[in-house]
Amino acid sequence: MLQAEIKSLLKEDISILIKVPNSGKHYVCDCGEASLLTVKEAQSVSAIFISHTHIDHFANFDGIFRHQIGSGEKVVICGPKNIHQQVEARLKSYTWNLIDENAIEYEIREIVSKEEINVYTLHPPYWNTEFIKTQNFLFEDECVNVDFAILDHKTDSIAYLFKERDTITFHEEASGFRKGKWISELKIAFENNDPDQQIEIEDTIYKASELFHLLTKNEGYKLGVIMDHAVDERNYEKMRTVFTEADKVYIETFYKDLDQEFAKLNYHSFASASGKIMNECKVKEAIPIHFSRRYTESDQQEIETAFYKAFRES
Template sequence: MLQAEIKSLLKEDISILIKVPNSAKHYLCDCGEASLLTVKEVQSVSAVFISHTHIDHFSNFDGIFRHQIGSGEKIVICGPKNIHQQIEARLKSYTWNLIDENAIVYEIREIVSREEINVYKIHPPHWNLELIKTQNFLFENEYVNVDFAILDHKTDSIAYLFKEKDSVTFNENASEFKKGKWISELKTAFENNDSDKEIQIEETVYRASAFFHLLTRNTGYKLGVIMDHAVCEDNYEKIKTVFKGADLVYIETFYKDEDQEFAKINYHSFASASGKVMNECEVKEAIPIHFSRRYVESDQLEIETAFYKAFQGN
């Protein structure tokens, strides 16, 4: 199951680390101050997901990069329109005369629209952008695929949904045969819906479908991160489309209900509004995050109380 940890304290800029079970590679959502984020964790990050490039979500990019340079790894960065130019500008602001061209590679994926993702490559020492291709999906590997919604925050703000790949388990207690490579072959046939696949077990060949009843498909865990967004119906329709039925969602809840006029002016959300849309999405668990720095711990408690009251439909 995917696990998320908030790495920033109450008055710090937001950053969330997402850990993948059985993998040494993690994902980072936004690059806020994040004093709880360790160097070791930064070095384990294989992909960074930027919601938008307001300073409180992007200010620590240089600090993250500082601990990745020299790894020789390819790091993926996903973000809104023009993210490639902003990354390039940050990297070119330093002197790189002592850095080898193989020290690191960034693959930047610019979200132009739901169907258009521009993929760029950039590496030292000159950090010149190269457009590689345009694709219609954002991110997928053997562990997860990542869906997204483009929300309005008076600029594009990307909300991300991390969907763990479905898994198939074998009920060995219900089988009379010895374990062997046939089980993995059976799982592959099941995942490919290949009923006629021939499976050899102890010198006898069977149709794969004869043993499908021994398998169970486990739906992958869905974890969402929704950062800054205006309280408006268009945003909420997009959120409902992508995050409906998610297992866990962290959602921006910048203001208290009594300060919702500030939320309107600044294109942010407030406590009960965020709770209500999570209720309408029928997510299993929702957690309010990213509070205004004007607030202290007692204000955070007030926000959480109003949020959960709305989330529970009270």
């Protein structure tokens, strides 16, 4: 099960670390101050997901790449339109005369639309962006694949859904056969939806469909992060498309209900609005995050109370 940890204190800008248990894989969503993010965790991050580049979501990018330089690894950065230019500008603002070109590689994936992802690379010491290709998916590795929605925050604000890969359980006690390579062949046929695939077991040929009852598909855990967004039906329709029935979603809840006029003015959400859309998405667990820095702990409690009231109402 994917695990998420908020690495920012109440008065700090938001940053969330996502961990894949038993793998050492870490992903970061947004680069706020994140005083709780350790050097070791930063060095283990293989992908950074930026919702948008307002300063409170991007200011600590420097602190993260400072700990990554010298790893020799490739780190993926995903973000909205022009993210490649903004990353390049940040990296070029420093002097790198002591850094080898193999110290690190950044691959930047610029989200132009749901179907158009532009991929760039850049290396030290000159950090000149090189366009590589355009693709129609954002991110996948051996642990997760990532879907997204492009929300309106008076600029594009990307909301991300991390989905663990589905797994398949083989029910050995129900088979009556000896173990063998036929099990992996059956799983492949199941994954590929190929019921006519021939499977040989103990000198007998079976159709894969005759053996599918020995398998169970386990849906991968779905973890969402929805940052800044306007209270707007077009945003909500995109959320329903991507986040419906997610296992857990962290969602921006910047303002108290009493301050919802500020939310409308600044293209943010407020407590009951965020709770209500999570209810409509039938999310199993929803967590309000990213509160205005003007608020105290008692204000945060007020936000959470209004959020969960709206979230739990049928």
